[in-house]
Amino acid sequence: MNAVKAAAPPAGRGMDTASQKDSRNPDMTSQISDPREEQKRHAAIEAASMVREGMVVGLGSGTTSAYMIDELGRRWAEGLRFSAIPTSERSAEQARAHGIKLVTFANHPLIDLDIDGADEVEMGTLNLIKGRGGALFREKIVAAASRRFVVVVDESKLVPRLGHHMPVPVEVTTFGWELTATRLQDLGARPTLRLDPHGAPFNTDGGNLILDCNFGEIADSVALAGRIRSIVGVIESGLFIGRTSEVIVAGRDGLKHLMAA
Numbered sequence: 001m002n003a004v005k006a007a008a009p010p011a012g013r014g015m016d017t018a019s020q021k022d023s024r025n026p027d028m029t030s031q032i033s034d035p036r037e038e039q040k041r042h043a044a045i046e047a048a049s050m051v052r053e054g055m056v057v058g059l060g061s062g063t064t065s066a067y068m069i070d071e072l073g074r075r076w077a078e079g080l081r082f083s084a085i086p087t088s089e090r091s092a093e094q095a096r097a098h099g100i101k102l103v104t105f106a107n108h109p110l111i112d113l114d115i116d117g118a119d120e121v122e123m124g125t126l127n128l129i130k131g132r133g134g135a136l137f138r139e140k141i142v143a144a145a146s147r148r149f150v151v152v153v154d155e156s157k158l159v160p161r162l163g164h165h166m167p168v169p170v171e172v173t174t175f176g177w178e179l180t181a182t183r184l185q186d187l188g189a190r191p192t193l194r195l196d197p198h199g200a201p202f203n204t205d206g207g208n209l210i211l212d213c214n215f216g217e218i219a220d221s222v223a224l225a226g227r228i229r230s231i232v233g234v235i236e237s238g239l240f241i242g243r244t245s246e247v248i249v250a251g252r253d254g255l256k257h258l259m260a261a
């Protein structure tokens, strides 16, 4: 598979970033000076305010979701009680550190509200690219089990078309990944095997691999999502089609709520 390159995720878009570190040191959140971090936190706090007593809540992954989990931890400390299903081991660890009650689908097959970040939001459709943090498969399972899926982003994530500046992460089985990459190339992608910071293949929470697939701007993301899923060896793609209920966008002019049609 010579045509498949290997690369670490772009700096600053992986999971172990400043705001994840903030979650381990709650005092840090009040010291945010980067305007983009402030916007992410603003959107995340707005979404966390939608959580009500007794709800089952999906906890997203990534740096914006980390602000949301910190805010829910703060409300938990104030006495709000809810149950949560995390979309990654990292988010589970962060929620546990706050004492938030974690549950599973065994007893809670329906989630009232799932709050998660995104890498790109297509403005006209609210379809998404997710998965820079590598949690896309669990994130999609949780979103699919949710009555309401609220996405929290800063304004840099809004794009006219998916693929504008991000590749589509595709989670694939370890066995035969080179062949799966070839099939993805046949669809027009330039797949890159994701590496961890040590240069080894990045492993998802499920022990699988990620191929970051650059398709350029995607004209028909619905059709592409279907074609990717039909490839043997693909577990899921980071194309989230028709799942979004609402997007909370934080920008220089404040918050905007984009509602699905």
Ligand SMILES: O=C(CO)[C@H](O)[C@H](O)COP(=O)(O)O
Binding pocket: 013, 014, 060, 061, 062, 063, 064, 065, 116, 117, 118, 119, 129, 130, 131, 132, 133, 134, 135, 136, 139
């Ligand atoms: O899909 C994700 C992780 O798999 C994240 O939600 C997405 O990458 C956005 O992350 P961030 O809020 O750090 O920009």
